[in-house]
Amino acid sequence: MASSLSSISSSHSPIKPSLFNFTFKPKLTKTLAKTLIKPSFPILRCSIISRPQYIPNHIPNPHYIRIFDTTLRDGEQSPGATMTAKEKLDIARQLAKLGVDIIEAGFPAASEADLEAVRMIAKEIGNNVLENEYVPVICGLARCNKKDIDAAWEAVRFAKRPRIHTFIATSEIHMKYKLKKSKEEVVERARSMVAYARSLGCEDVEFSPEDAGRSEREFLYHILEEVIKAGATTLNIPDTVGYTVPSEFGQLIADIKANTPGIENVIISTHCQNDLGLSTANTLAGACAGARQVEVTINGIGERAGNASLEEVVMALKCRGEQIMGGLYTGIDTKHIVMASKMVEEYSGLLVQPHKAIVGANAFAHESGIHQDGMLKHKNTYEIISPEDIGLHRSDESGIVLGKLSGRHAFRSKLLELGYDIDGKEFDDLFWNFKSVAEKKKNITDDDLIALVSDEVFQPQVVWKLGDVQVTCGSLGLSTATVRLIAADGVEHTACSVGTGPVDAAYKAVDLIVKVPVSLLEYSMNGVTAGIDAIASTRVLICEEVFNASTNAYTGQAVQRKFSGTGASMDIVIASVRAYVGALNKLLGIRKPKVEEYAGTEAAQSL
Numbered sequence: 001m002a003s004s005l006s007s008i009s010s011s012h013s014p015i016k017p018s019l020f021n022f023t024f025k026p027k028l029t030k031t032l033a034k035t036l037i038k039p040s041f042p043i044l045r046c047s048i049i050s051r052p053q054y055i056p057n058h059i060p061n062p063h064y065i066r067i068f069d070t071t072l073r074d075g076e077q078s079p080g081a082t083m084t085a086k087e088k089l090d091i092a093r094q095l096a097k098l099g100v101d102i103i104e105a106g107f108p109a110a111s112e113a114d115l116e117a118v119r120m121i122a123k124e125i126g127n128n129v130l131e132n133e134y135v136p137v138i139c140g141l142a143r144c145n146k147k148d149i150d151a152a153w154e155a156v157r158f159a160k161r162p163r164i165h166t167f168i169a170t171s172e173i174h175m176k177y178k179l180k181k182s183k184e185e186v187v188e189r190a191r192s193m194v195a196y197a198r199s200l201g202c203e204d205v206e207f208s209p210e211d212a213g214r215s216e217r218e219f220l221y222h223i224l225e226e227v228i229k230a231g232a233t234t235l236n237i238p239d240t241v242g243y244t245v246p247s248e249f250g251q252l253i254a255d256i257k258a259n260t261p262g263i264e265n266v267i268i269s270t271h272c273q274n275d276l277g278l279s280t281a282n283t284l285a286g287a288c289a290g291a292r293q294v295e296v297t298i299n300g301i302g303e304r305a306g307n308a309s310l311e312e313v314v315m316a317l318k319c320r321g322e323q324i325m326g327g328l329y330t331g332i333d334t335k336h337i338v339m340a341s342k343m344v345e346e347y348s349g350l351l352v353q354p355h356k357a358i359v360g361a362n363a364f365a366h367e368s369g370i371h372q373d374g375m376l377k378h379k380n381t382y383e384i385i386s387p388e389d390i391g392l393h394r395s396d397e398s399g400i401v402l403g404k405l406s407g408r409h410a411f412r413s414k415l416l417e418l419g420y421d422i423d424g425k426e427f428d429d430l431f432w433n434f435k436s437v438a439e440k441k442k443n444i445t446d447d448d449l450i451a452l453v454s455d456e457v458f459q460p461q462v463v464w465k466l467g468d469v470q471v472t473c474g475s476l477g478l479s480t481a482t483v484r485l486i487a488a489d490g491v492e493h494t495a496c497s498v499g500t501g502p503v504d505a506a507y508k509a510v511d512l513i514v515k516v517p518v519s520l521l522e523y524s525m526n527g528v529t530a531g532i533d534a535i536a537s538t539r540v541l542i543c544e545e546v547f548n549a550s551t552n553a554y555t556g557q558a559v560q561r562k563f564s565g566t567g568a569s570m571d572i573v574i575a576s577v578r579a580y581v582g583a584l585n586k587l588l589g590i591r592k593p594k595v596e597e598y599a600g601t602e603a604a605q606s607l
């Protein structure tokens with residue numbers, strides 16, 4: 001997939017490759033040589049990027065960096081980020097549009113629902129061959145035990161390019177306290193399970209020594225050598241607890257590259273957690289030191305403080321790869337980044353902070369007078385990448401103001417301006433929803449539109465649809481609500497309830513219809529626009545009162561799933577009920593896993 005014309009700034013004097021403090025010599029490419037001669041003004045770089053042929057253990061182009069996206073696995077492990085199979089499929093489709101090389105679609109042994117979601121992605125996305133023969137590899141995570149590996153293979157084997165990713169911890173602290181295994185036992189387990197994965201017919205097997213960042217070097221070289229001999233094709237080096245700093249992580253990769261027998265026959269990968277806020281820097285340091293696969297997530301979501309974010313790593317490589325990283329590049333079509341970010345934000349319920357690099361709402365906002373003056377004179381004074389590169393279009397250039405007379409064309413242009421690439425039935429439904437709001441509200445702002453898209457497009461599969469809501473409330477008596485919901489078979493159900501306020505009454509009426517006992521964990525509401533006719537946007541987080549579990553990949557413990565929902569309306573009670581019904585739909589959309597089948601099993605305990 002080609003990344004076409006992209007503007008970059010080279011207004012600083014070239015940084016020596018001592019950016020990361022380990023031995024690394026970038027090749028003096030033609031572009032780099034030109035930059036060294038004329039470093040003082042922005043240049044336009046036109047690069048035709050070709051994706052090398054996919055061979056599991058070899059990349060024909062030495063500068064190509066494979067992007068391994070783990071939003072659907074490590075990302076989904078973030079608290080509250082549970083996604084339904086349909087949501088995962090939508091995200092996987094968007095990841096394929098972006099051109100990620102490998103999609104880690106989940107941890108199939110976590111539950112039956114997880115296995116089915118990975119299988120669905122393998123079947124649909126993993127067989128959809130796009131331009132230039134590109135089809136993403138579909139990967140499933142497995143601990144080093146047969147049961148997990150069987151589940152992973154059962155899920156990914158339907159893809160054109162299936163991969164099993166198996167891991168076991170190698171740091172002293174993990175082996176002693178978590179695994180309660182000796183080094184020899186860990187090596188034997190790793191070796192035999194990689195061989196087992198290969199014996200199933202899987203030709204693409206990734207191995208991760210968990211907590212490699214805190215593992216003893218000589219032991220790492222040894223276990224990696226053994227799994228290479230057993231058939232591993234990618235060796236992933238996780239900084240599981242985000243403990244290392246860039247020079248250290250780069251050196252770790254360089255040392256592994258220099259000291260592991262057989263390493264030249266496999267791909268080295270990075271997986272950097274963000275506990276010290278260094279995940280992107282560590283990932284780039286790893287790539288500069290010889291890693292040719294980087295594991296990342298959209299918006300940087302993931303366990304605890306998250307992972308290296310795809311958009312940061314990819315844009316850093318696009319912006320500076322040629323100049324200071326020896327010509328490293330990716331196959332990502334960056335204009336799909338914004339849509340991917342918004343989709344993951346909505347489906348995971350994890351909001352992107354406004355000042356987040358690349359995709360935050362303020363990433364291209366210029367507030368101070370000095371900056372605005374500079375921008376008016378030349379955009380590259382304060383912008384090192386242009387919004388268009390990631391799929392945003394500047395609103396001040398099109399000048400579209402939406403109102404009740406706006407047509408489909410203006411509406412679509414405005415959506416594209418905001419980075420939303422929506423078509424088909426979703427676009428039609430959204431357009432009619434917009435029209436009904438525009439009847440009541442004179443000007444529809446960007447924030448209104450974002451709320452409408454969230455309400456209409458990024459919703460789970462409908463099990464219950466909201467029909468009507470009627471409430472009475474105030475200081476004279478109890479709040480009461482009547483709610484009408486429409487079931488999947490089209491039958492209408494109506495219930496009434498009282499409550500401490502109108503939202504409480506309405507939620508109780510919904511409960512009387514849906515009959516799934518849940519706890520409301522979080523509720524929040526924003527008036528997204530100024531003025532009395534603002535559109536209110538509500539988010540809720542719920543969990544089932546009975547234990548609805550998935551298995552945590554690292555601990556083997558069963559964890560309670562949490563489900564988020566969003567709703568928007570000019571009426572705050574309707575927005576609230578929409579969000580609640582959305583979260584319930586999500587919960588109902590995930591088939592209850594057979595807890596006894598995985599959690600607390602021999603496999604879980606043996607690790």
Ligand code: KIV
Nearest residue numbers: 167208210211238240
């Ligand atoms: O953080 C970690 O160690 C992981 C591995 C399974 C790659 O997620």
